[in-house]
Amino acid sequence: MAAQHAPVESPRDRETVGEQHHLDLVYRRLEEKIHEAEFLMADAARRGQVGTPGALAERDAQVFRAGLHLNRLNAEFEDFLFGRIDLLPGKDGKRGPDGAHTSVEPADGAIRTDEEGRARAEIAETLHIGRLGVLAADYTPLVIDWRAPAAAPFYRATPVDPGRVVRRRVIRSKGRKVLGVEDDLLRPEVTATLDGEELAVIGDGALMAALGRARGHTMRDIVSSIQAEQDQVIRAPAASVTEVDGGPGTGKTAVALHRAAYLLYQDRRRYAGGILVVSPTPLLVAYTEGVLPSLGEEGQVAIRALGSLVDGAEATAHDAPEIARIKGSARMQQVLRRAARGALDLGGGGGGGGDGEGASTTATSTTATSTTADGAPRPAPDRLRVVVFGRRTELGPEELREVRRAVFGNAGTPVNLLRPRARRLLLDALWAKSGAADRHPTDPELAREAREAFDEDVVDEPGFQEFLAAWWPELGPRAVLAAMADERRLGRWSRRVLTPAEARRLARALRRLGPDGRGPLSVHDVALLDELRTLLGAPARPRRREADPLDQLTGLEEVTTFADRTARRAPDRTAGERAEYAHVIVDEAQDLTPMQWRMVGRRGRHATWTIVGDPAQSSWSDPEEAGAARDEALGRRPRRRFTLTVNYRNPAEVAEVAAKVLALAMPGARPPRAVRSTGLVPRYAVAEVTGTDGWGAGAALRAEAARLLDEVEGTVGVVVAMGRRAEARRLLAGLGERVVALGSLEAKGLEYDATLVVSPAEIADESPAGLRVLYVALTRATQRLTVLSTERDAPDADGVPDLLRD
Numbered sequence: 128m129a130a131q132h133a134p135v136e137s138p139r140d141r142e143t144v145g146e147q148h149h150l151d152l153v154y155r156r157l158e159e160k161i162h163e164a165e166f167l168m169a170d171a172a173r174r175g176q177v178g179t180p181g182a183l184a185e186r187d188a189q190v191f192r193a194g195l196h197l198n199r200l201n202a203e204f205e206d207f208l209f210g211r212i213d214l215l216p217g218k219d220g221k222r223g224p225d226g227a228h229t230s231v232e233p234a235d236g237a238i239r240t241d242e243e244g245r246a247r248a249e250i251a252e253t254l255h256i257g258r259l260g261v262l263a264a265d266y267t268p269l270v271i272d273w274r275a276p277a278a279a280p281f282y283r284a285t286p287v288d289p290g291r292v293v294r295r296r297v298i299r300s301k302g303r304k305v306l307g308v309e310d311d312l313l314r315p316e317v318t319a320t321l322d323g324e325e326l327a328v329i330g331d332g333a334l335m336a337a338l339g340r341a342r343g344h345t346m347r348d349i350v351s352s353i354q355a356e357q358d359q360v361i362r363a364p365a366a367s368v369t370e371v372d373g374g375p376g377t378g379k380t381a382v383a384l385h386r387a388a389y390l391l392y393q394d395r396r397r398y399a400g401g402i403l404v405v406s407p408t409p410l411l412v413a414y415t416e417g418v419l420p421s422l423g424e425e426g427q428v429a430i431r432a433l434g435s436l437v438d439g440a441e442a443t444a445h446d447a448p449e450i451a452r453i454k455g456s457a458r459m460q461q462v463l464r465r466a467a468r469g470a471l472d473l474g475g476g477g478g479g480g481g482d483g484e485g486a487s488t489t490a491t492s493t494t495a496t497s498t499t500a501d502g503a504p505r506p507a508p509d510r511l512r513v514v515v516f517g518r519r520t521e522l523g524p525e526e527l528r529e530v531r532r533a534v535f536g537n538a539g540t541p542v543n544l545l546r547p548r549a550r551r552l553l554l555d556a557l558w559a560k561s562g563a564a565d566r567h568p569t570d571p572e573l574a575r576e577a578r579e580a581f582d583e584d585v586v587d588e589p590g591f592q593e594f595l596a597a598w599w600p601e602l603g604p605r606a607v608l609a610a611m612a613d614e615r616r617l618g619r620w621s622r623r624v625l626t627p628a629e630a631r632r633l634a635r636a637l638r639r640l641g642p643d644g645r646g647p648l649s650v651h652d653v654a655l656l657d658e659l660r661t662l663l664g665a666p667a668r669p670r671r672r673e674a675d676p677l678d679q680l681t682g683l684e685e686v687t688t689f690a691d692r693t694a695r696r697a698p699d700r701t702a703g704e705r706a707e708y709a710h711v712i713v714d715e716a717q718d719l720t721p722m723q724w725r726m727v728g729r730r731g732r733h734a735t736w737t738i739v740g741d742p743a744q745s746s747w748s749d750p751e752e753a754g755a756a757r758d759e760a761l762g763r764r765p766r767r768r769f770t771l772t773v774n775y776r777n778p779a780e781v782a783e784v785a786a787k788v789l790a791l792a793m794p795g796a797r798p799p800r801a802v803r804s805t806g807l808v809p810r811y812a813v814a815e816v817t818g819t820d821g822w823g824a825g826a827a828l829r830a831e832a833a834r835l836l837d838e839v840e841g842t843v844g845v846v847v848a849m850g851r852r853a854e855a856r857r858l859l860a861g862l863g864e865r866v867v868a869l870g871s872l873e874a875k876g877l878e879y880d881a882t883l884v885v886s887p888a889e890i891a892d893e894s895p896a897g898l899r900v901l902y903v904a905l906t907r908a909t910q911r912l913t914v915l916s917t918e919r920d921a922p923d924a925d926g927v928p929d930l931l932r933d
């Protein structure tokens with residue numbers, strides 16, 4: 128029957144068939160395991176019929192385990208096996224738990240010289256690398272998990288430092304079919320044999336093949352072609368802070384995501400606390416979301432955009448650069464601290480939150496004094512009158528101010544949690560004012576009883592409760608932020624911190640939120656809300672008198688609010704309610720404003736960190752201020768720094784254009800080395816028509832985008848100044864899903880087969896960081912770049928805009 132098989136002709140075919148045999152073996156083993164899992168599930172279902180509580184609990188646990196197993200295996204089926212290394216014998220012959228030899232260095236004498244002076248060696252071990260480890264029934268490793276120590280040489284070996292690796296192979300497969308192999312020879316000087324046959328070498332290496340492929344709208348994992356300098360970062364110990372910088376396209380995002388998968392593999396228990404990946408934009412979140420599931424990791428990792436970090440808040444609005452600069456500045460801390468306290472003067476009823484805390488119509492809303500008839504907050508009362516022991520006692524505005532100062536004291540207790548203290552100090556002040564203290568100068572017992580009776584009398588008065596609710600209302604972050612939209616008020620709260628002009632601008636920008644704070648938020652507003660949440664503390668849940676069992680009690684306990692009681696039981700509720708993570712990964716870290724560093728820092732107070740970024744791509748105008756905030760967020764944890772130096776995204780022709788802008792944006796900075804060249808020089812086009820606003824890019828924009836769509840198989844990104852987004856989208860309508868219009872700040876972290884950058888000058892002039900933003904725009908293309916100039920760009924006769932000329 129063998130005669131019916133097609134003859135195996137080329138070494139490539141022979142090697143492909145060899146890998147196919149191995150993949151078949153792996154799948155047979157996987158099928159066995161799936162049957163095992165299915166049996167477990169069926170068995171568990173049968174036990175369910177037994178019906179005792181113990182049997183049911185056991186069944187649930189079994190179904191859960193088996194379901195996980197099955198899901199995971201099914202998920203891993205695509206491209207399950209992707210690599211192979213052929214190794215020399217190890218120095219000590221020891222094996223690890225996965226059955227592979229552990230030695231990194233080859234045994235002495237592994238390479239010998241034959242009579243003709245040629246270096247020769249025998250391959251002692253072949254390891255296949257895949258997304259999950261698979262052992263044969265006899266426990267020999269069929270596939271090594273890519274994160275296992277034994278797989279490290281697959282990524283680490285280089286021709287300069289090959290260790291035991293002679294040949295590294297990337298296997299491409301679809302479903303159960305091996306499509307091809309690509310080899311790198313790491314010891315080209317050695318003639319190696321495997322089972323008596325000389326080792327074949329196929330192709331030009333997998334990296335180039337991977338980089339040349341067309342892009343879709345989502346990022347792919349790079350598990351089969353991680354490079355040595357990237358692997359150092361992925362496997363760096365997690366004991367502290369790992370900082371990674373590198374130019375555009377050096378794989379920072381990819382490395383950060385693979386690191387998350389690696390950390391989970393290394394120490395799943397430790398990272399059960401969760402890994403948070405912070406991305407600058409929702410677009411980048413959507414772009415990267417599939418990478419971790421493709422690596423077999425889901426659930427434990429949360430990828431969140433900066434504008435979605437606060438539960439219940441979602442940034443949808445955009446701030447002009449001058450507003451973003453104010454909102455992001457560390458100076459806002461002080462403004463917000465004053466606002467959080469000052470907002471008490473707004474009285475009750477204004478505390479509406481809607482920021483996810485289920486906040487803040489509190490006990491105050493049950494009182495008649497907190498809002499006016501039209502629902503607007505009523506100012507805090509400035510006088511407290513009570514009748515106790517038959518006498519009228521009153522605290523006036525100055526006395527109340529003093530009590531309030533005393534309530535705040537020096538401690539940084541959140542404002543909402545200070546209400547019990549406010550009540551106590553008000554009672555103290557009333558007691559002192561009433562003169563009752565002097566009536567029992569010699570009998571402390573009697574004095575104490577009198578005081579207790581006094582307090583009971585006061586708190587029994589509905590007027591006192593109403594006063595307290597209005598004088599120390601529970602505040603929600605959104606309400607306080609909205610309160611800052613009043614220019615005079617904000618002027619007070621920001622005195623000597625912001626300039627009057629800044630305060631005016633900020634107040635106007637905050638009007639977007641509306642009086643109840645429910646309007647659209649920007650990404651910068653979200654960081655302010657988070658800061659306010661910390662300053663205010665979690666507002667109490669609404670009081671439901673009828674349902675409250677403590678209402679059955681008598682005495683003081685009966686009349687305290689729910690907030691008071693909860694605050695007493697759990698003084699640091701604020702800390703408990705905020706999500707914290709075991710590891711925090713910050714992508715595009717150069718863009719975090721000081722206020723955003725504070726927000727992210729709160730989520731990783733006890734975490735280890737991985738921070739990736741590129742200062743040359745920063746859209747934040749004051750890097751020093753942001754650096755200080757970053758240092759504060761990271762505290763004194765030791766840091767380990769890495770630099771990635773190779774640009775895998777841009778062809779050299781595109782990188783060269785971008786380097787011109789880098790030289791302007793950050794004189795002296797070195798661009799990363801582009802790893803490939805396509806011979807396709809960037810195209811310079813000019814919009815001939817001038818629009819009324821000097822843009823006039825319309826028809827040319829559409830024509831150039833259409834041209835790029837013809838030239839590449841995959842995606843086309845059209846990058847315009849932020850203010851032009853809507854217009855660009857309209858112009859591209861009908862060209863299909865492969866093309867997208869992006870504002871300059873939205874392009875961050877993304878990539879396209881081809882990019883059309885429209886009016887570099889307009890992008891550069893958008894903000895003080897405009898040149899760096901332009902550098903980002905020019906580094907998004909994996910194949911082709913077109914630059915479209917308008918009149919503003921002062922293009923020369925070849926269409927090259929002023930900014931990109933030599």
Ligand SMILES: Nc1ncnc2c1ncn2[C@@H]1O[C@H](COP(=O)(O)OP(=O)(O)OP(=O)(O)O)[C@@H](O)[C@H]1O
Pocket residue numbers: 334337338347348349352353354357373374375376377378379380381382741744775776875876877878906
């Ligand atoms: N080792 C690799 N093998 C294959 N592709 C790679 C490798 N490293 C990076 N890439 C590819 O290069 C591109 C750039 O990677 P990535 O987006 O992670 O870079 P970056 O440093 O985050 O870029 P930027 O700073 O511009 O956001 C991606 O398409 C990524 O898949």
